Amino acid sequence: MEKTAPAIRIGSGAGFAGDRLEPAVELVEQGALDYLVFECLAERTIALAQMRRTEDSNGGYDSMLIERLSLVIDQSAKKNVRIITNMGAANPVAAAKRVAQLAHDRGINGLKVAAVLGDDITDHIRNNDVLLDNGRSTTQLGESLVSANAYLGSFGIARALDEGADIVITGRTGDPALFVGPMIHAFGWREDDWDLLGRGTAIGHMLECAGQLTGGYFADPGFKDVPDLARLGFPIAEITPDGIAKFSKVEGSGGELSVRACTEQLLYEIFDPSTYLQPDVIADFSGVTFSETDAGIRMDGATGRKRPDRLKVSVGYRDGFIGEGQISYAGPGAVARGRLALEIVRERLAIRGLAIEELRLELIGVDATNFTEGPPTEMREVRVRAAGRSRNRQTARAVGAEVEALYTNGPAGGGGAWANDREVVAVASCLIDREAIETRLAWVKA
């Protein structure tokens, strides 16, 4: 594929931590890329990573970092495709060192890896009383506070690229920022180029969920049929210095890249489309249009206005335990037996007087994910599910244990019982003045 200079081509190699591995390989081999981005850091992931770092000072980065990069690093080094990822999670420096080691092991010399730092403000939040969006304050969290990470913008990433980074590893940033960084670097956009930053943010938002732009999370057989989802191709944006993008995917790959798929992704997780808050700009998607061209789907019409004075901070805290149990019933009367089973669990937990703060009882197949009114249906099978919250792990565990005990104490014909319990790391958010945040770079050379 030929591109028009001075356009750049950015590929999206992962849209979440557990995403498929092969699409990034296809992109680096056949996508004629300048940049490859891996977005792998969900809201809570960084809090869990911080807990791992507490146990191991060399840990706390994405557990698939090396698996993902080892598949593309030979080609990316050979073709001069620069990589940007937030797989640094709670420890971008340790991640950068590990990636430099990987490059060294592969005989790739002189590779420059930059870690973008400054998002981790756990100490600052621990020592200052800040109000959270859930109505509590950070000092109330006390020892349960796990992590606090500010959402950094694009300019630290751009500076790393300006200074020659081949691979840029971040912790918490706005997801679109991973894509806007290379645009700023390539096109020289300034901090107050609000419209350009708004356009870049729209492009980043389109790419950040990878396969969700190219037909993933989209198919509805008979209404929206999408070919070859088992070989879904991930998206590429070819971007010109005026912030106009054309989206494409590798020819012959699976999926659908269309105006309707682009529209779904543009509006994904958007509230007021005229006000999409990001660290570097308030982007406005309300005037976006899409058109089909020979080179892919063209997006135009995003704008931007002055960036917010304050940055969002994700605060992770330990929030007790969830215990859960499931069991199935089949055949005539399955729903009635399932309902009886749920009532027995409710009564058992009450009889035992356990301190369960919140209890959820549901029938999978009937009312576990669908909360609308509908006609009662006789199901061929149902699955009972009980989940409860407690400050105490033993107490939470009792929820699943009571479901398992339905085997010999509950309705007829229960099967496939299962129980589990887990610690909850919850995430709340707050705002911090942007002046309190300083973005820094750390360098490792292979």
Added chain:
Amino acid sequence: MTALRSLAHVRTGDKGDTCQFSVIAYDLANYPLLAKQLTRERVSEHFAQIANGSVHRFEVPQLGALIFVLEHALRSGVTRSLSLDAHGKCLGSTLLSIDISTDSSGAIT
């Protein structure tokens, strides 16, 4: 009457305790019909069991799309909800069973 499913597609997302979904007309010509009938009130009623906070609607006419935002709809959100589908990603699809009025010929009015 025709089911919304034949006129529009839906994508659901979440941020914290807020559920968001877009309803997008397959054919731009049907957008005015959706804008008229899929009111904030009607969607609130559909999700009465979970819409514990404000419900907002935003219009994106050139894309044939409506955005609905349901606050406090996710039992405190993905990181601590007891729900099987803690993100609430299954929610928007249930809207597709809503009926949209058309004229007697079946054409969209």
